[in-house]
Amino acid sequence: MDINKKKTDQADKPVRHIIALSGGKDSSALAVYMRGKIKNVEYVFCDTGEELKETYEFIRKLQDYLCTDITWLKSERDFRYYVDLYNGVLPDARTRWCTRMLKLKPYEDFIGDDPVISYVGIRADEPHRKGYISTKPNITTVFPFVEDNIRRDDVMRILINSGLGLPQYYAWRSRSGCYMCFFQQKREWAGLLENHPDLFEKAKSYEKFDPATGERYTWIHGESLDELAHPDRITQIKLEYEKRKSREANAFKGNLKLKDIWDGDLDDSEELACTICHL
Incomplete structure (x- = not known):
């Protein structure tokens, strides 16, 4: 050549x-x-x-x-x-x-x-x-x-x-990307359950537990979607979000136009979010 x-x-x-x-x-x-x-x-x-x-x-x-x-x-x-x-x-x-x-x-x-x-x-x-x-x-x-x-x-x-x-x-969601994105916050998983229960069930089907080794493959560290979907847990997640949103509003009330209330609740996930997925 x-x-x-x-x-x-x-x-x-x-x-x-x-x-x-x-x-x-x-x-x-x-x-x-x-x-x-x-x-x-x-x-x-x-x-x-x-x-x-x-x-x-x-x-x-x-x-x-x-x-x-x-x-x-x-x-x-x-x-x-x-x-x-x-x-x-x-x-x-x-x-x-x-x-x-x-x-x-x-x-x-x-x-x-x-x-x-x-x-x-x-x-x-x-x-x-x-x-x-x-x-x-x-x-x-x-x-x-x-x-x-x-x-x-x-x-x-x-x-x-x-x-x-x-x-x-x-x-109900802060980002684009797959419905089962692991960067989702728990309140967004709750939003998926409420808005697209079929997709929530599909995402849940990918999670696995090996009783022999104790290994768990879950979208959320330390919590399965089955556990998250419990009504009491959904209520807790929503209450926690409202408290955090209130803290954000008070912390930035003098400059709200420059502060997206979603951004303050990202737990650094936007810093880590997939490049081409979330542009």
């Missing part, structure tokens, strides 16, 4: 501009914000197959707004396949195989070796988040919201002014 010719062929390829959408507020606002600013932009949505129906509805709504197709990417293997592959071990903050296999791999396969500028919706008020940064040399990641000092209030204004508003799941 002529290596020099291969390098020349790569250099001759046109640069692709891609915005990856999660179905969340920030990546959606970025798509609206960047509309008309870059030519031939591609929009992609990495579908794990385990998303909320509200997420799919919002992606279709966004597609109508953009008046262009959004490419739906999907892994050749589903979530159940990887659970079995990893011997029932569920993804967690240390491994995140769900992000790697169901989100990042399909995305990078879609890009291939083409030179790409990947636009990521990290905001200027999120210095703790890094977002999706590929190690592939052909992918350059940029952060328009950081460069233009776009913050949470600005994101909300972009979505409201566009007529899109927020995805419906924000009424």
Whole structure:
């Protein structure tokens, strides 16, 4: 193979501009914000197959707004396949195989070796988040919201002014991503139980207990979904949330416009949240 010719062929390829959408507020606002600013932009949505129906509805709504197709990417293997592959071990903050296999791999396969500028919706008020940064040399990641000092209030204004508003799941959930995301707070699991009991049961079916070894594979450390679903426990979770929300309101009452009440209740989970999943 002529290596020099291969390098020349790569250099001759046109640069692709891609915005990856999660179905969340920030990546959606970025798509609206960047509309008309870059030519031939591609929009992609990495579908794990385990998303909320509200997420799919919002992606279709966004597609109508953009008046262009959004490419739906999907892994050749589903979530159940990887659970079995990893011997029932569920993804967690240390491994995140769900992000790697169901989100990042399909995305990078879609890009291939083409030179790409990947636009990521990290905001200027999120210095703790890094977002999706590929190690592939052909992918350059940029952060328009950081460069233009776009913050949470600005994101909300972009979505409201566009007529899109927020995805419906924000009424009980703080993030986009799979319905069984291990980064969910307990009150969000409670919200899943109330809003999508069938999906709650499906998530519960992945949890395992080995009576011989005492090992438990649960989404929440130290608590199974079966235990969480007990009515007394749900009541307790809601009461704890209300107390924490009250503390947040009092702590930031002089600056509420700059403080999202959800953010104060994240238990650092937004710092750890999956990159491409929660943009």
